[in-house]
Amino acid sequence: MEAAGLMNQFPCLIIRGICDYSDTHKNKEWQGYAAMTAAAYTRDLLHQIQPSKVNIETKLIEFVNNECLRQWPDPPDPSVNFNKAIELRQAGSGQWLLQDSRYLSWKNSENSLLWLHGIPGCGKTVLSTTIIQYLEKEEMFLYFYFDFNDTRKQTLENMIRSLCYQLYRNKASQRHLDELTFLMMIQEAGKIYVVLDALDESSTLEDHHTRGLLSWIGSFRSSRNSVRLIATSRPEHAIQSQMDAWAGVIPVPLESHLTEGDINSYIVARVGQLSRWHARTDIQDEIIFALSSKANGILPGSSNLKKSTLKSLLRTLDQTYSRILESVPLDHRHYTIRLLQFLTFSDRPLRIEEAVDAIAVNTNEKPYFNPEDRMPVPEEVLSYCSSLVAMTNRRGPNARYEIKGFKELSLAHFSVKEYLISDRFQQDDRMKDVGLDFLETNARASIVKVCVAYLLGVEALIYRSPGVSAGKFYHLMFAEEGEKTVIQQEYPIAQYAAKYWPEHARLAKNIGEAKSLIWDLMQSAAYYINWALYDPASRFFRTQPGVVFFAPKVYYATLFGLTWLVEGLLEDGADVNAKGDDGTALNVALDRGHGEILHLLLQAGADADAPNEDGDTPLHVVVRRGRGGMVRWLPEHTTYIGAIGSTVADGITLLQEGVRDGHVKIIRQLLEHGADINGMNLDGTALRWTVSHGNYTIVQLLIKYGADLDLAGRYGGIPLQAAVHYGHGNIVQCLLENGADADLVSKDQGSTEIFYWLCQNRDKLANENIFNERNTPLYLAATYSDEKMVQQLLKHGADINAISTNDNSNETALEGALAGGHIEIAQQLIEHGANVDARSKRHGSALYQAVTKGFGHIVEQLLDLGADPSVAGTLHEAVSRGHEGMIKQLIDYGADIDSYSEAHEGTPLCAAVCANRNEIVQLLLQNGANVNGTELSYGFALHQAAMGGQVTILQQLLDQGADVNVTGYNDNRTALQAAVFHGRHDAVLQLLQHGAKVNETGNQFDGPALTIAAAEGYSEIVHQLLEYDADMNAIDGSEGTALQAAASHGRSEIVQLLLNRAADVSLAAGNIE
Known part of the structure; x- marks a missing residue:
């Protein structure tokens, strides 16, 4: 309690422990001692820790959050590959690239991709590591190594997991876990550098089932303009083709003359390490010359060089690897082969302890495994084939801190694996016997024998040991000590053996002698050890204290695809x-x-x-x-x-x-x-679904087997409608040729069970559009502008005037074509006799649509064929859109010039005024338009002109006898009041000159024009109205007198003007009271 304040400022685990201990022992007698104890220990601790060190320490909560995040997506750690490459890299390597113009261009260009490509061993990973080390100082920098030795570092998914974790770690204070989608996270990053090494070692480079790595890279680059990406790979065809197709790619082929300096530096350094030739610089020079002249752009794989080998220096990697294998002592060869088999065909590297136990297994006789056969010094396992195998020190999440004793073995280079599994190796006479061991069937069978024999050996050591009860056996299998069970700790390769032997057995196909070992495992307690270590049949941890639940044996055998084992178990x-x-x-x-x-x-x-x-x-x-x-x-x-x-x-x-x-x-x-064949669900029949997705072959097959061509599906669509809707012309033709009804509207099909069910359960359906698809196929084809389909449907007798009632619009195909602006199809339908005067609710008529789209010659054609020009809104549309020629056509063909349109809220003259079209106003007036005709919701045409200050149109209307004092029905204002309210002083003067009543009140709220002008602050209009004898003292409307209106709205200039004109102050004041 006494140290609580200190805890807030210094959240140290030790201080918290002292404080918690003291508080738990707090009582009236002890409290003083507790306080002194906490204070004393804390004081001494603070004297030992400098404040500067406290400030730079990572907060525990931040560390815990980062560690939880790292474990949540379970990302593979690319720092392992980075550190391995750093250890192998010669200091100064790759500096030439950092000064290369192509690299500098990449670094300074947005959305650029630098592609380093070359043959195996040319130094691609060394160069990428050099770049990574150089870019580490950048604020936003991500990297990943694809690795043929580790399946966790071969997939697109795991790469994204790793990049997500790096991105979060770099911007941890700005992100939340629920936002961890990489492409979403990347959107908020600024300039970002990404290095991806060895694309060709990815197992998901091109994935036909899901998005592959190359596809992802394309999407990633398109999602961000500020990304700068470096990729290394061999120039494989798939990668080369994609790089050629992408924009912004800067290729850098790693030819020998580029890497020559790096190779020579490496050779000089390695030769300098040959202690036996330190005194013989002439021999060192000879070795350096020979290696440099023969390297041909490939970094050497071995430093065990002797003078006697110089004259017969091997020219290829194959020869190099062959010689290494030949040099393995005969008594070591068996172990060398086993180790290389594991590293070549395993999905991940082996920990050094795993490799030691794998070598110690005796598959020929019991006991199959004896811990005393382990090598006393695990690192000595490298002696079996040091030039072909590399050992890497695994590092934790923070690469600065090495996890001691966690070392991994992998093949030294991808080319080693290629050599061991190649036909060249099998056909090499010197390697004939060894080559057979690396045929996939033989190698995997050998791995199975080792894994299963090991599990049987562990079972013999544990379960059959004296004094081991069932409870003890359970404890050894499941009780965790630290992060591992007892078995996992004491028998390092047990986890690997349990997890991977079934897959190796399945891929081997013929495992020979391993069958008997597997059968023994299935019949012994090793069976339980296996599934306790790794249970692929369980989706979750399925144990209770003292009880273990495992799937049946035949279930596991089937899961692994082991036919012979299933057969044996069934017979048993x-x-x-x-x-x-x-x-x-x-x-x-x-x-x-x-x-x-x-x-x-x-x-x-x-x-x-x-x-x-x-x-x-x-x-x-x-x-x-x-x-x-x-x-x-x-x-x-x-x-x-x-x-x-x-x-x-x-x-x-x-x-x-x-x-x-x-x-x-x-x-x-x-x-x-x-x-x-006609069974259905909400998607309709199989034919309806197939038609929607355009699979012509299956459509033909279903028709052949008698599918009903006219049964409806979801949204009421029949197959023909669906084919037209999705634009599958070949399927439309196929359906029509096989008898589909060209005019059928699906909602009329009430005989199917599904439609009855839908009708009965309509209130339960969230999507009521299921009932609305009532468009004919011809209407759909016309609307979607598919001229070929229109021809096909007409050819097969489709009713050209059939009504589509979707949304209760009652439209024909001609209206649909014109509404969509498809003039060629409209012309085709007209030529085939479409009814030019059909009416609909939504678009009125075909003529209305032709006018709306501005199809002049179609308008003329429709009028010639008898289309009614007086359909509500047709003339209004022509007026609103300024089609003067069409207006004349419509008037000439008898359009009602004073017709009222609800959609346009008035007459064509009102529409012309609203659109401020002077010439069209004049045209309509010349053709007899009623200047005082049906009013708009806000008044007559005169009111609109006054509000808009359209003095030319206003004059035209007044010249034709417009009633200057008429009031609008909605707000009951006069045209003068409307002009004043909108500040149109020119229109005000014009109306006054034509006899507008200056003191007309219009409605009970606004008052006369002077009061409106005073309230709105239009001093110029106030002057105009006073000149025409406006009554300053009139009291009307809600504002009172003009003086009162000006005063209440703070119009000081107008107040002064009215006072100068002798406005009655007492009247205004009295009205205020």
């Missing part, structure tokens, strides 16, 4: 219908596409109707996954096939499922086994 009496997290083994076989296993399970009596955890039946899973080869097996074993057209949980029929994913083979199989 395994329950074929036992369930795991994803249902039965049958569900898993279908989901993973294990056809042979599926056949075995069905023969063993597996329930072909059993749903998985998502409620999908096996047949549904087959269709969704596109497992065409499996469909033929299921109908014989399922009762569900009889209801194959019925809907499933998500409302999609099996046939629709096949159609949705475009599985032609499966669709044909379903139809052959009796699927209801």
Whole structure:
């Protein structure tokens, strides 16, 4: 308590401990001692810590937040690769690039991409590391290394995770966790530099199922103009093609003359480290000359050089690697091969402790593993093939602090893996025996034997040891000490073995002797150890104290695709219908596409109707996954096939499922086994769905099997409507040629069960537009300007004058074409006899639309064919848009010049005044327009001209006899009051000169014109009105007299003017009282 204030200023863990201890022992007798203790210890602590050191320390909460974030997306750590490259890099390497004009151009250009490309070993990673080290001082800088040795560093997803974490760490104080979408985060960053090394080592460079790395890079660059990206790779075709297509790419081919300086520096430094030749500078010079002349742009892979090898210096990497393997002592060769097999075919590097245990396994006899066989010094594992393997010190989230004892082994270079799995290696006579060990089947089988034998060895050491009870065994498997269980701590490669042996076994295809080991594992306690370490059948941690839940053995065997093991387990009496997290083994076989296993399970009596955890039946899973080869097996074993057209949980029929994913083979199989071709859900039938998505082949197939061409789907659309709507011309033709009704409107189809259901449940549907699709196919084609479809529909007898009632608009195809501005289609419909005088609610008529769009010759054509020019709003539209020629045409053909339009709120003359079209006003007046005709909501044409100060039009109207004192029906103002209110002094004078009554009040609120002018502060208009004898003392409206109105609105100039004119002050004052 006494140190609480100090805690606020100095949140130190030690002080908090002292304070908490003292507070917990606080009582009346002890309180003084507690306070002294806290104060004394805290004082001594503060004397030992300098304030400057406190200020620079990272707050604990910030560290915890950063660590939680790092663990949340689980990003791979690129600093491991960076530090490894730094260790291997010769000081000063890559400086030439930082001074290269292409690099400088990249650095100074927005949205630029510098592409460093070259052959393996030419120094791409060294250069990218040099750039990373140089750019570290930039405020916003991100980087990532793709790595063939580590599957976590091969995918687009994990790259984004890493970049997200780096971006958050750089801007941690500005972000929130719920905003961690990379492209969203990047939007708020300023200038940003990104370095991506070894694109060619990504496993998701081009992904046909999801967006690949190259596609992502394109999107990333387009999302930000201030990004500057560096990428390194081999010049592979896919990468080369994309780089050529992108703008702003600056290619830098790493040719030998560019990297020659770096290579020579490296050679000189490494030769200088050969202690045996320190005294012989002549030999050093000879070695340097030979290596430099033969390097050809590739950094050397070995420093174990002797003078005797100079004259026969190897010319290729293959020869280099072959010689290294040949030089391995025979008694070490077996271990070398095993280590290289693991590093070549594993999805990640091996920790050095894992490698030690892998080598210590004896797969030929029991005990398979004895801890005493481990190498006493783990690092000595490198002695088996030091030139082909590299050891890296793993580092934590903060690269400055090394995690001791965490070292990883990986192949020294990508080219090592390429060599070991190449045909060249297999065909090398000197490597013939060794080469067979690196055939994928043989190598993976060997890895399986090692992994399974290790697990069996661990089981023998633990479970069969004296005094180990079931509870103790459980504790060893699940109780964590620190971050690992006891087994994980004491047997380092156990986790790897449990996780990866099934995948190696599946990929090996023929694992030979390993089968017996796997069978032993499935029948022993090692089975439980395996799934305790890694359980792929569980979506979550599934243990309770003393109880362990595992999936059935046949379930695991099916999950891994191990046919021989499934067969053996079934013969041994395994329950074929036992369930795991994803249902039965049958569900898993279908989901993973294990056809042979599926056949075995069905023969063993597996329930072909059993749903998985998502409620999908096996047949549904087959269709969704596109497992065409499996469909033929299921109908014989399922009762569900009889209801194959019925809907499933998500409302999609099996046939629709096949159609949705475009599985032609499966669709044909379903139809052959009796699927209801016209079964429907809210999307309609399978045909309706297929038509919408434009799959012509499947449309033909469904029609061949008798699909109803006129059944409606969601939004009431029939297949023909959908084909027209989505612009699939070939499908429109196909449907029409096969008898589709060209005039059918889907809402008229009331015979289908789905439509009845919709009608009965309309109140439950959120989207009521489902009932509104009542447009004819011809109307849709005309509206969407598809001339070819219009021709097809007319050819097949479509009713050219059919009404589309969507939104109750009652339009014909001609109106739809004109409304969309499709003049060619409109012309085509007119030529085919379309009714030119059809009326609709929304657009009035075809003539109205032609006038609106300004299609003069169409207007003339429609009028010649008898279109009614007096349809409400037609003449108004011509007036509003200034089509003087059309106005004359319409008048000549008998348009009512004084017609009223609700949409335009008045007569054509009012519309002309509103649009301030002097010539058209004159034209209408010359043709007899009633100057005092139907008024607008705010008055007559005269009022509009007065409000707008349109003196020319005002004069025209007055000359034609407009009533100067008429009042508008809405505000009851005169034209003079309207002009005054809007400050139009020219219009005011004009109206006064034509006899406007200066003292007319108009309505009970505004008062006479003088009061309005005084209130609004228009001194010039006040002068004008006084000159025409306006009554200064008139009391009318809500403002009182003009003097009172001026005073209440603070119009001092007008107050003075009125006083000078002898306005009655007492009258104003009395009115105020």
